[in-house]
Amino acid sequence: MRRCLLPAVLLTASVMIQSAGAQNSCSKNLAPKAIDGHIDTIIRQMTIDERIEQLQDRAPAIPRLGIHAYNWWNEGLHGLARDGYATVFPQAIGLAATWDAELLHSVGDTVATEARAKFSQHARYDSPRYGGLTLWSPNINIFRDPRWGRGQETYGEDPFLTATLGTNFVQGVQGNDAFYLKANATPKHFVAHSGPEQGRDSFNAKVSPHDLADTYLPAFHEVTTQGKAAALMCSYNAISGTPSCANSSLLQARVRDLWHFNGYVVSDCDAVGNITEYQHYTADAAHGTAAALNAGVDLDCGSSYLALKQAYAQKLVTEETINRSLHRLLLARFRLGMMDPLGCSPYDSISKSDLDTTKSRALALRAAEESVVLLHNDGTLPIKSSEQRIAVVGPTANMLKVLEANYHGTASQGMTPLEGLRESFKTVQYAQGSLLAPGVTAPIPDTAFHIGVEQHSLAGLVAEYFPTTSISGEPLVTSIVDNVDLDLDRVGPDPKIVTPHYSARWHGYFFPPAAGDYTIRVNMERCWDCTAHDHFRLFLDGKLQIKNNSEKFDTDRVKLHFADTAPHEIKLELEHIGEDEGIALEWEPPADALLNEAVAAARDADSIIAFVGLSPDLEGEALQVHLDGFAGGDRTSLDLPAAQMTLLKRLAELRKPLVVVLTSGSAVSLDPGKIGASALLEAWYPGEEAGHAIANILTGRANPSGRLPVTFYRGVADLPAFDDYSMSRRTYRYFSGPVLYPFGYGLSYTLFTYGVPHLGGSTLAAGKPLDVTVRISNTGKVAGTEVVELYLAPPQFPGAPHLALAGIQRVDLGVGKSREITFTVDPAHLSFVDAQGHRSIRPGLYRLFIGGAQPDLAVNTGVAFTIAGTKSMDF
Template sequence: MMTYARLARRLLAYAATIALAGAVYATESATPEQKASGLVARMSLEEKVAQLQSAAPALPRLDIPAYEWWNEGLHGAARAGYATVFPQAIGLAAGWHPELMRQVGEVVSREARARFDAIGAGHDHGRYEGLTIWSPNVNIFRDPRWGRGQETYGEDPYLTGRLAVAFVQGIQGPDPAHPRAIATPKHFAVHSGPEAGRHGFDIDVSPHDLEATFLPAFRAAVTEGHAGSVMCAYSALHGTPVCADAGLLGDTLRKAWGFTGYVVSDCDAVDDMTKFHYYKADNAASSAAAIRAGTDLDCGYAYAELTAAVKRGDVDESVLDASLVRLFAARYRLGDLGTSAARPTTVDVKANAALALRAALESTVLLKNDGGTLPLQGTPRIAVIGPNADTVETLEANYHGTPRAPVTPLQGLRARFGADRVSYAQGAPVAAGVPVPVPETALRTSTAADAAVGLTGRYFDNVAFDGTPLTTRVDRSVDFDWDHVAPAGLPKGRYAVRWTGAIVPPGPGDYTLAVHVERCFDCGGHDAVRLFVDGKPVIDDTGDDKHTQATLHFDDSRPRDVRLELVHGGDDQGVRLQWLAPAAAQLAEAERAVASADVTVAFVGLSPDVEGEELHVDVPGFDGGDRTDIGLPAPQQALLERAAASGKPLVVVLLSGSAVALDWAKEHASAIVAAWYPGESGGTAIAQVLAGDYNPGGRLPVTFYRSVRDLPPFTSYQMKGRTYRYFEGTPLYPFGHGLSYTRFSYAKASTSAAGIDAGQAVTVSVEVRNSGQRAGDEVVQAYLGYPQGDALAPKRSLVGFQRVHLAPGESRRVTFELDPRRLSSVDATGQRAVLAGEYTVFLGGGQPGDAAGGRTGFKIRGRQALPR
């Protein structure tokens, strides 16, 4: 039994400890960890638990402001207003240019820092206002059916790793003690669909595939990029949810790779452990398992149950303390806490926009160019067709900011070639049953024959349409992203817009009209919309998403009076007036546009409305954001065939976040360009490429397969038969493929030594020459071929690449140093080692058999095991 004297001595000792902690906490010369330890020691259990959740509340008694850890920056500072919108991640990867990635990451973090500084250190920061960026996504794009593959850097571990390191370094900056922001590679570690069931998916991956394919990019981001944070995935590995996997988070991430940052869960992943994985009986137990395994921060609310978990003995409070120290140390380094001097950040909008254009140009991949169709010569009359020709959403992709002046492909071609040289017809929807924005060709300011193109928009600074509009203007279509921004000079907050004019159907038939409002989630309220046709209400949606479509029959193509009203009384993020028009009418309209032109440019592919994260899409070819068919959707295929029937040159521009099987286009189109989701300057970049102002040099970061029949089941994570490294068939277009308007030749491939001992590095090099008439970029790629007899080795692996710019006639020797890890193999148990045998290296502009290049080789003696 404890005496009163002993109890008093313990209380005095505890008070002294708290006092000492407070002294350390108050000392500016202390390390971030020391300051964090002192701070945590002064917290109650309930305060600690609150700080372990992503929406961490303020602690006024400790001078700690509220901080929301959730911020996004996949290809631009996202979801908080105006920002530079770069090409989607898969497009950035197509540039094969790590230094460009570093510069993009720097812009992302500088714009995030500017938002943060506008509020100020020591003040509360809400969602998307902080400096902890939940990017990049370095999951392997193992299957083109995955809707979120667009967020990745493609299918190759080495390419993904190099781009991830550069992006992380750009985000965080050169000073580890004072990072500009903190990057968060995600989703650790084996995560690539399907979207349906992702919250409870248990992945059965072999030790070989785990080490050889799914871990290398994360390892590079941590060991070389020194990422300050990592996000654990929704999925489970072999029955253990990743966010509770002590082997993965502790043994691999922290011990083997030396990670010292913090781990955050994917949003509600801890809650998923209870509800969908059935890993534990309640969230208290799931939270205890997650934090013991090494998940420091919960995006969600499950960690609120840690108070109960500690009290019932599921986890020691000291485990919470360790996580909190990591979290508060990060906030100290970022300058969010303490007495750091304010560091106001300025944003060079023009320079950032120029970088977005450069990124879009470098990401463009020329897949086919028969007979020198491209670049277009002279001043041709151009028919622009296709559902992706004039939409903002196909520029932006997902996880994006709001661009200040987005340029669609139609606008880009008009600006470059002249509006009088460009005719336009939408021609088709993206997919059957998926509405697209009503095009300008079907909108007029009134029903009069001489009415201007577009609708008249009246913008009110109140939600009752009272008084005189603050702004009146003509909008050529209603397709707006207003996420955290106010349109037309309106003050931020509550406003209303009324558009009036006429809709002009291209022919008789049934038309489905829709008003798409980009709904916010976990927010304070939604916007109301009303649509009237010929004075009759056809849509009246107060924000419940239940009545946003109406089907009308038009007997002819005369103009119909239309009025659309938007009341922005909530937190929704934009509005689109959309339709599904009769196929016959749209195809006939496209045929008329083609008839008056010299060449047709068809903007086809996919859109963020059909491929993405856990979407509510169930139409032919698509399932919940994923795809069930990788071919071009049938309505677009019909459009291409109708255009080709004219006999005029057909240029296909693919806008998508993933590979599309363009089998017919490969056989019948004159040229094919992959432009991805190209960002705010996408239209300008595409026009410059088509005109020859820029010579495309991008390369595919993924394999373009011919059919889903070439692929293993989507739910299988076995790599056999997937990606260029293990696929045994003939692809439509291979990984690494890309053409140019000039020609490159290779000579004198060589190696630094005919033989090396296992564990040594070897240098290989080749001379590349621009043997054409135009300056251009070549992506020199190095592929390693493995010794015969290694049954688990891939067919070949990318082990080096450099993007080089060469003037006509210019030559350069390109050199790669191959370290032991790049020369290694992985056995069935997941052990990595350099093995003895004869190795070959192909050096060229693509894979062997697809591009010009040269070969060299060397022998490795002995065996050298490598660390994880």
């Protein structure tokens, strides 16, 4: 039963006060017009300056109106990020490799649950950055070129797969209540944003009408119209000369007017300032902010919108436009339950006990197992005997960053591949083998640490943790750790350390594996906008080598020469006084020393498992990395770095079964035939359950079912220029040359066979759905999951792709079992875009393909059908 509206001032106070049980005060009981009227009343009581200040990500409190401060910035790409312990799922590209829409919905739901749990811990209203309910995820940009460092954040190269997974993730995040949202999803970065990272603030993506409609817009259309995303983030770049965040023809005319999007638009951080400062689209900040606001950008990440005060004074924006954006933002807070008493939203009961649960860790394990793609197998896998002597080698076998990727939370029980294999096999010899690349330090492994001066003493370091910033007295916690490689984002190094300020000491003996020159580094992940930073001190043989006792320090590393392999006392001390996000004790030793260790470890093994690839230190957002093959976060080569190739070649010379596991966020051109690999798997950045998942796949406890969401090209020579946004010769849809591994590819330990697909008829009227049925059978020797892929080959008019994915189903089948499955292809997915950018269902002869991989059009003719008539499908 709807209640009457209270007088505006009284209502303003009443809805902001937590009064449990006051269900008649809940916004869900009001008509939409009543809520809108109340929001307008609140806005009228603000000054113009107060209204403008609410349009920033750090919205200040307005106590007289009962409006609490709120920080809109939070991240949930593959788990709740940057706010302490939370479930860390595989990086988005790994989630994409599952081709599992239902899984993405569950992951989104878990991310929102953990955001709610954190929100309740942060006193519900005055939440800090990364403590709110507005998640700036998912990233649904198309991974058009494997050189883009942030491609790892996407769902791959295909618009249909991206739209399907992105929509399910968004729906999982936002929940299923008719009024209240569990959390807000914010698909990004709208639109045509996929590198290069260098110069991204001023980059102009020249996009044809065809490619915009055919490739770059469909996923955004799907997540806003079908997924009902609450928000949208505009990108840094310009699109054909107009900055994305000032592009009214896209943000207003298309997204709001044509798509009927009624959420709010937030800028990428500092993108509004870039309109003037880097893109020189406007003469000054007042005109730049006016361009963004008038185009429909409601919320500015940054402080650029303060210039709206000048823009308003100069009559570049109107009070009505300011009010419109503020109305959208306040409505979003109402729908998140922030403006209502506790108990109104069904999600208010979520608490700390719902954070990082057994259920969420099980989901992370399932996601990691489903994400692994088996690219090659000569029968070596699975390794069924736990008695086998295993050599685990490679720079990514025991690296925390490879589990977590970027935009991540802190795993309370993260397990590296090495740890998982040590659980699964009785005899495991480990060696780091190489660094990722020359000049890139890596955590010093436990093979170089012992707690005593004798070589046979326990490997590792003694860790001591203190509940104050002063290292004195008895430690609260003492333990033995393998190494120092910690993510400490708003958490202590041990669950017993609950104070925001603490100290730690790690000590033992460092054993150089060989004589030579070494670089020792204390790698601290620094909080970029903190007012205070942590202090550390590194001692070797009692001598201070590096320290950071000021806000700025000259170096975080020291170069040392060791004449022999004698042990050296080592001690690292940390005073956590700021908000810095992690610490690692790293090195760059002589390359030969690592190689020789790896060969020695592998010589007596029955099988070698090599973990190689990339890391978020090499590929990622706006990195300061300039090495052979890497530039500013992007890649200039698709090859595995030379140091790791040398390692694989040395291992192959031993003539033992060699299993290679790639960890990366993008395609690596690695031909198993050229390195003598018995098996090759792509594990991406697999999340907190990496160790269990990879061990389960390698031993056959889990059957690989992942599929590539991107094409693995042979090399960059096969690709157009990286900054060319034309889709010609890009992705499986438009690339016609030979590839290393095609989009949609992935092997299993069993064999699936297909019957002939049966269509509802040989002719289909334009605008009608297409029904097709097929029988699939498991004719192999073990149970497994098949990813069934449906592709269409349209008539080859100008602008038509060679192939287009139009259906996905995952099917579990036991040995000897069969199942008949049906696809209903929506008319929208039977439409294609012409050279002028117009989408329509066109008449002509089509071919349909159903199987466990992308079809080879040279040998597979598919099933033909005809579409009669024409139907416009522009959006």
